[in-house]
Amino acid sequence: MPGHSRGTKAFSRFEWMIAGRYLRARRKEAFISVIASLTMVGVAIGVATLIVVMSVMNGFRAELLTKILGLNGHFTAYPIEEKFTDYQETIDALQQVDGVKFAVYFVEGQVLASGAGQSTGVTVRGMDEENIKKLDLLYNGAGQGGFDSWDNSKGVAIGYRLAQTLGVGLGDSVTIINPDGAKTPFGTTPQIRSYKVSVIFNLGMVEFDSYFMYMPLQEAQEYFKLYEDVLKPGQKPLDPMATDAEIDAAYDRVYRASAAEIFIDNPDDVTAMRAKLQSDFSTRPLVLTDWQQRNETFFSALQVERVVMFTILSMIILVAAFNIISSLIMLVKDKSSDIAVLRTMGATRGSIMRIFSITGTAIGVIGTLSGLVMGLIIAANAESLRASVSNFLGVTIFPPEVFFLSSLPSKTDPTEVTVVVCLALGLSFLATLYPAWRAAQYDPVEALRYE
Structure with a gap:
């Protein structure tokens, strides 16, 4: 041995x-x-x-x-210098940039929502059906109801936790109050409207399920008054007593969006994509903030x-x-x-x-x-x-x-x-x-x- x-x-x-x-x-x-x-x-x-x-x-x-970037883009693009009326042309141009998966436009505002005796502050985001279908997390997260025929539904989509807070279900009405309403000689009157709940979604993230409400794009634009009535060529300004039919015949209503979300192929490649977007995209000036900046501290x-x-x-x-x-x-x-x-x-x-x-x-x-x-x-x-x-x-x-x-x-x-x-x-x-x-x-x- x-x-x-x-x-x-x-x-x-x-x-x-x-x-x-x-x-x-x-x-x-x-x-x-x-x-x-x-x-x-x-x-x-x-x-x-x-x-x-x-x-x-x-x-x-x-x-x-996955949850944060499933709803919020890798970049958020805010318009500068001009009102964001060319939002469709802008996202069409953004989607042509190499490395961009897709882009969506939206309207956003803060309101007070109330249901069966309960009230809470929520973020309202207006989007059309075409753009909602691009967001798989939201589109597939509809637990009750659905986003089919969304543009003509005249309803709202809320998270299931928000529905519990407000004490409402599918088909019930939710009242939303925007303090920045119509201007009168006596001051600003709140904008108050009621909408039926047509979708209840469950995204599995408390922040989205508790504080987000979605509306059809044009409904949101009308509610937040994100539009201008522009006189048609050859028309003369109407007097204050003109009927609605006369106003519609003389003016074109031009809507605008709040901002656009840009989704890229590689979420970690924001630095290179920022430079690419700034160099390749020249349709209009935009201020870009990426997801890392928005969530840096977290x-x-x-x-x-x-x-x-x-x-x-x-x-x-x-x-x-x-x-x-x-x-x-x-x-x-x-x-x-x-x-x-x-x-x-x-x-x-x-x-x-x-x-x-x-x-x-x-x-x-x-x-x-x-x-x-x-x-x-x-x-x-x-x-x-x-x-x-x-x-x-x-x-x-x-x-x-x-x-x-x-x-x-x-x-x-x-x-x-x-x-x-x-x-x-x-x-x-x-x-x-x-x-x-x-x-x-x-x-x-x-x-x-x-x-």
């Missing part, structure tokens, strides 16, 4: 055999075996926790991006939180690595006579180091692989586990009012999983070095003196 320990292989069969014996518990070594098992469990819990938490945070970010906070959580949870693995050190030191102390016998039989210091390195690393490897499997299983079933625990405890875990989303998303990143596994294996190996070195320093004469 000593000859094996001096072999040319990095880890000889003899060393693996001795390390395996040390890993298997005997009756008199039960305490050391329990410590090693608990250390293994600690490594597994640390790895699983890191994988689950990072997967949930990745899923949270990806889901938020997503920066998410990124900082990911780094901090990774650092903090890595401490669990570090603590488990220290447990490997303590359990190996106890094992070395217990096996001092065995080490002395091996040394007298010809085992080298390097062979003794490798034996205890294999023993400690095996604890880390088994714990890491167990944690990997457990973490991947939990991450893949995060939402069902959340729902089960919530039902069992009778409390809402991750309430959507706080976390924006109605479900717990999870997205496992193979690169991050690899980093976690390598971190655990690296710390486990480093933890074996000092105890293994101490074992190799044992003097066989001193160790056997009192045997």
